[in-house]
Amino acid sequence: MGFNELLNCDEVISGATDSIIMHKSFQMMKKYNIIKAVTSGSKMNEWKKANPDGIISSLMFLLSDKISPDSVRTIIKRDSIKVIGELGPQYEGLPADAPAYEPYWALAEELEIPVGIHLATGPPGGFLMGFKAIRGAAGNPLNLENVLVKHPKLKVYVMHAGWPWIDNMLNLLYLHPQVYVDISYINYMLPKEEFSLYLKRLVGAGFGKRIMWGSDQMIWPESIKAAVESVKSAKYLTEVQKKDIFYNNAVRFFNLNMN
Ligand SMILES: [Zn+2]
Structure with a gap:
């Protein structure tokens, strides 16, 4: 039995080259009216050059990359x-408040x-x-609390x-109103029912103004379709709540000038 059968998931096609993935991604952005995309990775500068208005440059790194503050x-x-x-300290088996990350939070x-x-x-x-160092326990959102306090x-x-970690996530959002979440990856990776339950809890607990749509599409531009549809088709959300998740909350959080 293959991995796909074990995981019971559908296939999404990638692209044969970096350039195809980039152009396919831009096509999907256009198709789904994605005005700005926070983008990181080794190709980030190329993407930014090809789409200066659409790409927001982001820096991704792990401690193992040995990039000093x-x-x-x-x-x-x-x-x-x-x-x-x-x-991604969790990928290194570390919680968000690991001392090694402290200088980066300060910066x-x-x-x-x-x-x-x-x-x-x-x-x-x-x-x-x-991902040999990854540990589920290191992903506990409450590990972020010491960082926020500091x-x-x-x-x-x-x-x-x-x-x-829905209960811990709600706990963190409740106590620390500056924290936002994105729903990237879970909006196309999770079974629809589980994603709905999770998003319903976040919105139902009163945090609809702090949820941002994202894709985390990596090398699968077509996953954007599923990631958009899972929110667009959500009957438990009002049109205003959807607009907040797709647009308003990110404009506020990233302080985007959309004029
Ligand atoms: Zn991630």
Whole structure:
């Protein structure tokens, strides 16, 4: 039995080259009216050059990349970085408040750069897929609490809305109103019913103004379709709530000038 059968998932096609993936992604952005896309990775500068209005430059790194805080400061200036993310201490088996990350949190607060942190469970079967250091427990959203207390001016959003830690996620959102979440990846990776239950809890608890749509499409531009549809087709959301998730909340959080 293959991995797909074990996981009971549909297939999504990628592209044969980096260039095809980029152009397919731009096509999907146009098709689904995605005006701005926070983008990170080794091809980020190429994407930004090809689509300067649509791409928001973001810096993603792990401790194993050995980029010192000083280097991060230099890269932010050099590449006009507007967001740090995604940060993925969980992939290194570390909680969000691991001491090794402290200088980077301090830098983000100082430079007033929003940070997106991966707090969830990573790819299904991640450990067997080669992410040897990944640990579910390190993704607990409450691990972020010490960081927030230490850096009250830090702007941070929890990627993948911390799935499946719903109670802890609500706890964090309730106590720390500056925290936002995005619903990237879970909006196309999870079975629809589970995604609906999770999003319903977030909205039902009163946090509809702090949820941002995202794709986390990686190398699968076509996943954007499913990621949009799962929100668009949600009968439990009002049109106003959908507009907040798709647009208004991100404009506010990233302080986007949309004129
Ligand atoms: Zn992630």
